[in-house]
Structure formats: structure tokens, C-alpha cells
Amino acid sequence: MVKSVSIAAAVALGSILTFGGMAGCSSESSTGDGSAPIESKEDANGGGESSENKKPEGMTPSQEQAYEKALTYLSTTPFSHDGLVKQLEYEQFSTEDAVFAADNCGADWGEQALLKAKQYLSTMPFSQTGLSSQLQFDGFAVEDSDNAAANVGADxxxxxxxxxxxxxxxxxxxxxxxxxxxxxxxxxxxxxxxxxxxxxx
CATH class of the missing domain: 1.10.10 (Arc Repressor Mutant, subunit A)
Incomplete structure (x- = not known):
């Protein structure tokens, strides 16, 4: 019976660690203000805004708010593009504004996948293929997931x-x-x- 649930269990963990059921931001804790929980930064390996990111010009007020919220999330935890969009939607930003923010936040999604991989391995053991599958479940591209799992430095x-x-x-x-x-x-x-x-x- 364990075989049938082992991979699902790892995936379920990703869901639990995410904002109450959405894999994409694991190892989170409640913000205490009714918003989606945000996971803690992993020591020196948390997510972060790209130093080369330039604030887009001509944003609408709602786009600017979504953009600033995206940067706040990325300063505390790694996200995939899709995971960040869903998190912003959870915060009641429109899909259009959430996508705009994720598209313009300056994140290196490959780097985010690697940070997320390190974060997962700090909480539970994975095989290389299992870790890649979990990252894909979180919304990372197959290539980014595979590269992260291959380069995370795990024994x-x-x-x-x-x-x-x-x-x-x-x-x-x-x-x-x-x-x-x-x-x-x-x-x-x-x-x-x-x-x-x-x-x-």
C-alpha cells in the first residue's frame, strides 16, 4: 500500500506546505492577517528580487500593488512563475495584474527552482527524479526542475x-x-x- 501513495505523499506535502493547499510555496507559516501564509526564508538561500530588475514604467495603480507584493513574496521564499501568479490571485489581485507582476518581477525562474529544491531537501528526503517531479508540480518548467534537481548538490x-x-x-x-x-x-x-x-x- 505504501508504493501507491509514496510519490503522492511527497506531492501532498508540497500542497500542505503551500498556502493551505496550493503547492508552489512550501514550508510556510501564517501571516496572521488573514492573507495567504508565507514561508520563511531558508537561511541564506531564500528567494529574492533580481538586483538587475528595473521597476516597469507606466503601471496602473493595481499593477503597481501586485508588482510590489510579488517582490515582497520573492524576498521571503522561492516561487515558480505560476505559483507566484496563484499566490497573488489568492491575495485577490486580478489574474491580469498577477500575471503582469510575475512577468515583470525580474525573477530568474531557474534560480528560484534551485532555491525551492534546497528548501525541500531541508525538510524531507527526495530522490532526484522525485524532487524534479515535485518542482514541476509547483509550477516550474520541466527544464528548470530537472536542472535544479541535478545541481542541488544532494548526495x-x-x-x-x-x-x-x-x-x-x-x-x-x-x-x-x-x-x-x-x-x-x-x-x-x-x-x-x-x-x-x-x-x-
Missing amino acids: WTEQATKKAKSYLDTMAFSHSQLVDQLVFDGFTSEQAEAGVVANGL
Whole structure:
């Protein structure tokens, strides 16, 4: 039964970590003012406005408000373009203003994907493919997701070991069952085997 839900569980975490059900801004905490929760910046690896970003000229008042809100979000947490649009819509900005803000905020979406990948790995173990899939679920492009997962600097055998431990902390597995589960989660056979052995099984 675990196999059928393991990837979904990781995706569900992304949804929970997002503003009450929307993956795209994980590890969030409530703002306390009724607005969508905003996740905390991850040490020195939080999101941020591009230093080369120039404020667009000729904005309408509503576009300017959406733009400023987008920069505020990006200063605290990494977002995908689509995730940022949805977050702004949650804040009751019109779709047009939300898209305008995301289009003009100056974010490097590849960099945002890498920051989000680091953030996920600080909270739970992933395989490389599982992490890429989660980032895509968050609205990042396939290329940005794959690049982020490939360049996040993770030791995937170590991630497999942590994942195996998390499974063993909740239920019993045989050696082969746990290896199969980790492979299902996207780890290679070698990573899965090493991860299970490292846990003494």
C-alpha cells in the first residue's frame, strides 16, 4: 500500500506546505492577517528580487500593488512563475495584474527552482527524479526542475538512507520491500540498496 501513495505523499506535502493547499510555496507559516501564509526564508538561500530588475514604467495603480507584493513574496521564499501568479490571485489581485507582476518581477525562474529544491531537501528526503517531479508540480518548467534537481548538490544515497529511515520509523518492511519502495520513489537500485543496508536491514 505504501508504493501507491509514496510519490503522492511527497506531492501532498508540497500542497500542505503551500498556502493551505496550493503547492508552489512550501514550508510556510501564517501571516496572521488573514492573507495567504508565507514561508520563511531558508537561511541564506531564500528567494529574492533580481538586483538587475528595473521597476516597469507606466503601471496602473493595481499593477503597481501586485508588482510590489510579488517582490515582497520573492524576498521571503522561492516561487515558480505560476505559483507566484496563484499566490497573488489568492491575495485577490486580478489574474491580469498577477500575471503582469510575475512577468515583470525580474525573477530568474531557474534560480528560484534551485532555491525551492534546497528548501525541500531541508525538510524531507527526495530522490532526484522525485524532487524534479515535485518542482514541476509547483509550477516550474520541466527544464528548470530537472536542472535544479541535478545541481542541488544532494548526495542521493544519503537521501535514500534518510528516506528508508523515515519509512522504518512508521511501519515494518522486509529488506526487499523497502528496496522496492525506494526504487518506486525514484531512487536507483544501487541507491535504494545502499540506503536500506545503511539502516541495518
